Amino acid sequence: MLAAYRMHGVLILDGFVSRSQCDALRDRALELVADFDPASIRSIFSTTDQTQLDDTYFIDSGDKIRFFLESDAFDENGQLRQSKEQCLNKMGHAMHDLDPLFGSFSHTEKLAALSDSLGQQDPAIIQSMYIFKPPRIGGEVVCHQDSTYLYTEPESCTGFWFALEDATIDNGCMYFIPGEHKGPLKKRNRRVSATQLRTDTLDATPWPEERKLPAEAKAGALVIFDGRAPHLSGPNRSATSRHAYTLHAIDKRCHYPADNWLQRPANLPLRGFR
Numbered sequence: 001m002l003a004a005y006r007m008h009g010v011l012i013l014d015g016f017v018s019r020s021q022c023d024a025l026r027d028r029a030l031e032l033v034a035d036f037d038p039a040s041i042r043s044i045f046s047t048t049d050q051t052q053l054d055d056t057y058f059i060d061s062g063d064k065i066r067f068f069l070e071s072d073a074f075d076e077n078g079q080l081r082q083s084k085e086q087c088l089n090k091m092g093h094a095m096h097d098l099d100p101l102f103g104s105f106s107h108t109e110k111l112a113a114l115s116d117s118l119g120q121q122d123p124a125i126i127q128s129m130y131i132f133k134p135p136r137i138g139g140e141v142v143c144h145q146d147s148t149y150l151y152t153e154p155e156s157c158t159g160f161w162f163a164l165e166d167a168t169i170d171n172g173c174m175y176f177i178p179g180e181h182k183g184p185l186k187k188r189n190r191r192v193s194a195t196q197l198r199t200d201t202l203d204a205t206p207w208p209e210e211r212k213l214p215a216e217a218k219a220g221a222l223v224i225f226d227g228r229a230p231h232l233s234g235p236n237r238s239a240t241s242r243h244a245y246t247l248h249a250i251d252k253r254c255h256y257p258a259d260n261w262l263q264r265p266a267n268l269p270l271r272g273f274r
Contacts, residue, residue: 005118005224005226007179008176008179009178009179009181009225009228010181010223010224010225010229011223011225012215012224013221013222014218014221015218015220016162016220016221017162021105022219024105025101025102025105025130025162025245026164026243028101028102029130032065032091032099033084033088033091038067038084038087041057041067041069056194059194061092061093062127062261062262062263062264063093063265064093065095065098065099066091068092069087069088069089070087070134070139072137073137081137082136082137085132086132087134087137088134089131089132089133089138090129092129092130093128093129093262094268096125096128097125097268097271102128102245105245106125106128106247106273107125107272107273111160112272114224115249115273120251121253122251123249123250123252123272124250124271125248125249125270125272126248126262126270127150127248127262128246128248129246130243130244130245131243131244132243133171133172133233133241133242133243133244135171135236135241136236136239137236138171138236138241138242139235140235142232143209143212143230143231143232144187144230144231145181145185145186145187145227145228145231146159146248147185148187148188148189148199149189149261149262150227150248150262151257152251152254152255152257154254155185155254156250157249158225158226158227158249159223159226159227159246159248160223161223161224161225162244162245162246163217163218163220163244164243165240165242165243165244166216166217166218166219166242167242170240171236171240172236172238173217173242175212175213175215175231175232175233175234176230177207177213177231178211178213180207180211180229180230181225181226181229182228183203184202186203186205186207187200187201188202190261191259212232215231249272249273
């Protein structure tokens with residue numbers, strides 16, 4: 001399994017968490033959504049038009065629990081097209097440290113042992129995201145590498161993506177390009193001011209997306225992937241959602257630049273999986 005992970009940059013572990021754990025996390029997410037008022041913000045998360053790049057609400061979310069809407073959430077009259085939980089793109093980025101249930105899901109001996117087996121020396125969870133991928137309006141995610149946004153020197157970002165519902169081709173599962181994590185980092189996202197981010201192109205060579213393969217995953221599966229592994233997902237035009245929960249870990253021994261978008265205050269120190 002380690003050999004396959006190193007060769008392809010991604011590995012799917014079926015049944016890593018139970019269906020009851022998935023259901024509990026989904027229920028808790030919906031409780032948090034119930035207290036969210038969409039009228040209070042119009043923050044939209046999109047990897048296609050990058051509207052969040054000059055959005056302070058997004059930039060300041062590294063130590064908070066914040067909500068981001070789909071680009072198609074509102075109709076021409078400014079009203080939500082569906083219920084608010086079916087108009088959200090994601091929730092992020094510190095549930096693992098601020099919410100007890102998300103914390104108990106994220107900090108386990110089982111995850112710590114997995115991290116150890118991957119050879120991570122001093123891992124720390126830098127962010128958490130709850131992805132809703134709602135029915136009918138779930139947005140496309142263009143091909144990207146997570147180390148673009150969670151950059152360390154040397155690079156150490158690793159993604160831990162939990163399928164809380166079945167992820168299929170029909171409802172917008174992830175796709176990976178096997179082996180391309182061995183290539184260069186193509187972009188680097190930087191904080192250029194307190195309110196603005198910029199993405200620099202380091203290598204303009206197009207991704208060989210004709211080689212992409214779907215990473216369909218049953219609820220309870222864990223998809224692990226290298227920070228350089230290029231991945232994407234199509235829009236969800238089906239009638240079913242595709243809820244998922246993602247953790248990103250970095251190595252605390254590595255340098256974490258001050259111009260990374262996500263910065264954590266001293267009063268919320270990074271923790272590992274234990």
